[in-house]
Amino acid sequence: MKFAALNATLIAAFAPMAFASEKAPASSKVEVQEYQYGMQLDIDQVLQRTDNSRKSGVVPSVMVYRDSQGEVHAVRFVEWGGLSNQNG
Incomplete structure (x- = not known):
């Protein structure tokens, strides 16, 4: 349980730095x-x-999408990379 809390804290701490390097x-x-x-x-x-x-x-990750009114938007979020579960 302590590992999960530490892991979540580290992810939250480093996410802004990862976003800074990810461009639209x-x-x-x-x-x-x-x-x-x-x-x-x-x-x-x-x-x-x-x-x-x-x-x-x-x-x-960045996703660019069109809404129901035809306007284009972009949203940045975090996700698990595709290689994360291959060793389990």
Whole structure:
């Protein structure tokens, strides 16, 4: 239990640094918004998403999407990389 709490603390501490190095996709000219838990997203079509399939651990990701009104938005969040579960 202590390991899980320590792990969560470390992830929370280093996430802002990971976000600083992750840029919005080059094709988008929209401002990237930080995802907040519980945020309501109106996603009609995903246009672009960071490929984290070859990364491990918790990594930053950016998703560019079009809403139901046709406006383009970008949101940054963290997710588990695709290599995280291959050793288990």
